[in-house]
Amino acid sequence: MTTVSELQSGPPPSPRRRRADALRSITAILDAATETLNRRSEATIEDIAKAAGISRQTVYAHFPSREALLQALMERVTEQVVTAIDAADLDTGPADAALVRLLETGWVALGTNPFLLHLTLPPIDPEQERERHEPILARLERLVVRGQEQDEIDPQLPVAWVLSATLALGHAAGEEVRAGRMTPTEAVQVLRTSIPRLVRPGR
Amino acid sequence: MTTVSELQSGPPPSPRRRRADALRSITAILDAATETLNRRSEATIEDIAKAAGISRQTVYAHFPSREALLQALMERVTEQVVTAIDAADLDTGPADAALVRLLETGWVALGTNPFLLHLTLPPIDPEQERERHEPILARLERLVVRGQEQDEIDPQLPVAWVLSATLALGHAAGEEVRAGRMTPTEAVQVLRTSIPRLVRPGR
DNA sequence: ACTAAGTCTTACGTCAATGTCCAAGTTACT
DNA sequence: AGTAACTTGGACATTGACGTAAGACTTAGT
Structure with missing residues (x-):
């Protein structure tokens, strides 16, 4: 899908439609990642997903790779x-x-x-x-x-x-x-x- | 082989013969591990071995597992x-x-x-x-x-x-x-x- | 110089994490 | 109510690290 990186940029470069639950997932992921990685920097994507209360695939739906997530x-x-x-x-x-x-x-x-x-x-x-x-x-x-x-x-x-x-x-x-x-x-x-x-x- | 853990214990519990190069390897491993893990705590055994200038197998000859090494x-x-x-x-x-x-x-x-x-x-x-x-x-x-x-x-x-x-x-x-x-x-x-x-x- | 100890190379099996795909089900918007 | 967006579960290929093993070779000790 589309990477979240466009999100925090000021004016929307591409008129992308984004649903509320998607945004919720994204922040849930980032919050969970912060929390989890603070304890174990080697934490798995699955760990993060679990902590965020969503599935591993959903993470990949928003972040193409682990790298991108950390970024x-x-x-x-x-x-x-x-x-x-x-x-x-x-x-x-x-x-x-x-x-x-x-x-x-x-x-x-x-x-x-x-x-x-x-x-x-x-x-x-x-x-x-x-x-x-x-x-x-x-x-x-x-x-x-x-x-x-x-x-x-x-x-x-x-x-x-x-x-x-x-x-x-x-x-x-x-x-x-x-x-x-x-x-x-x-x-x-x-x-x-x-x-x-x-x-x-x-x- | 024999784990190194017996080494730093005071009196040798088992009269184990240890050659000079073996001891050299062991300290080389430990030094390299310290150095390497200080930079990346997820460093591989291979990384450590390479940093120590020996082969991965030699590490296993002295430490039965990664766990044991860290220990x-x-x-x-x-x-x-x-x-x-x-x-x-x-x-x-x-x-x-x-x-x-x-x-x-x-x-x-x-x-x-x-x-x-x-x-x-x-x-x-x-x-x-x-x-x-x-x-x-x-x-x-x-x-x-x-x-x-x-x-x-x-x-x-x-x-x-x-x-x-x-x-x-x-x-x-x-x-x-x-x-x-x-x-x-x-x-x-x-x-x-x-x-x-x-x-x-x-x- | 002999011998045991130590190391190296190569090889293999296992396992866990990454990243991808798809089909079926939910959920949000209008 | 309808549709597109989103999520989910299962399945799969790939990769890298772990740990094990065996044979050839090198080195240290006596």
């Missing part, structure tokens, strides 16, 4: 993250608080997609990868640089390290929640104290 | 980490400095085995898992608790979080090095400033 998945996740970032309104207030806000909305709350970070399929060209990560990185870097200029973030620290470290802490907090060692509230709490400590300039 | 791998890694921990001499000096020392020897230097953390094979019983992690966790917890008692580590922070966060930062630094965005020296440098900031009690 679409990455696109959607990226899109969600970008949305979350914009919602966090990074340009307002102290930069370190903005970092925390970012983690709250984007990572801890919305599901913490660690597989996204470590799912580098072989048949992905670096150009595409860059292109996908660029909008995210650009926003984050801008935030960090702003924070350093306003002396809310230690200018001594490399920008890349501030980002890595922050995301690592966010990921770690998400893990704690997922493992049941912390409640989401505690996780947010601990991030609120840890991130500023990490990035604030020494007095 | 042995986990054991060896655990052993190495424990050794590294003991070498870091955690009971001496300020606790936060000890944490940094730990990362330097155990993670950044010795190869940063992230796959160890995320490689939870289905057919692993939790009891065995606990048993494996116990010696490591015990040492680390003891360190953190000591630090909190001596007021070198913020007593407000949950012990589990101090550990997670520290390891997360160590892992992040290792990633930076692996990705070529930092030199090992810079990584150590940045850890030396970041860890204390993170865990030191607020003035």
Whole structure:
């Protein structure tokens, strides 16, 4: 059939008729794939289908191959993250608080997609990868640089390290929640104290 | 043939003759497996064999199955980490400095085995898992608790979080090095400033 | 130099996942 | 109510990894 890739593009390039149940299936698949692959990155198409409550064939009806599924998945996740970032309104207030806000909305709350970070399929060209990560990185870097200029973030620290470290802490907090060692509230709490400590300039 | 599992046990239970090249092969396999699985956790036995510079069959000559290989791998890694921990001499000096020392020897230097953390094979019983992690966790917890008692580590922070966060930062630094965005020296440098900031009690 | 241990090549059987096809049944739109 | 879109179940070819086996060859130890 038709690949879903045309879906998230703005104006419909081809006047394709799409029924409601089809759309439901598609999002069910993507949700299930996110959930399942987060636990086992080697999960089968069948696993995903089962988790989505549909048959394996239906998956193939919308995504021509496993590759295509993962592709679409990455696109959607990226899109969600970008949305979350914009919602966090990074340009307002102290930069370190903005970092925390970012983690709250984007990572801890919305599901913490660690597989996204470590799912580098072989048949992905670096150009595409860059292109996908660029909008995210650009926003984050801008935030960090702003924070350093306003002396809310230690200018001594490399920008890349501030980002890595922050995301690592966010990921770690998400893990704690997922493992049941912390409640989401505690996780947010601990991030609120840890991130500023990490990035604030020494007095 | 005989499984390698008898190897790291203390006194040889069966007086097995082992030739030098066999031992060489075994460590070559284990090293290659560590290296390869760190990049792709779904790596084939053939991949590992190729990386080790031997044939696939030789792998099977020493490890009856993929499962057994991973098993042995986990054991060896655990052993190495424990050794590294003991070498870091955690009971001496300020606790936060000890944490940094730990990362330097155990993670950044010795190869940063992230796959160890995320490689939870289905057919692993939790009891065995606990048993494996116990010696490591015990040492680390003891360190953190000591630090909190001596007021070198913020007593407000949950012990589990101090550990997670520290390891997360160590892992992040290792990633930076692996990705070529930092030199090992810079990584150590940045850890030396970041860890204390993170865990030191607020003035 | 002899011998046992170890390795290599080739080959084979099994199994699970991918991807394809089709026919029959459901479900959404108008 | 009618039709096109969608889903489903079964069936099938293909591929790749696992695990096993046997014979020829090479290497280490004494």
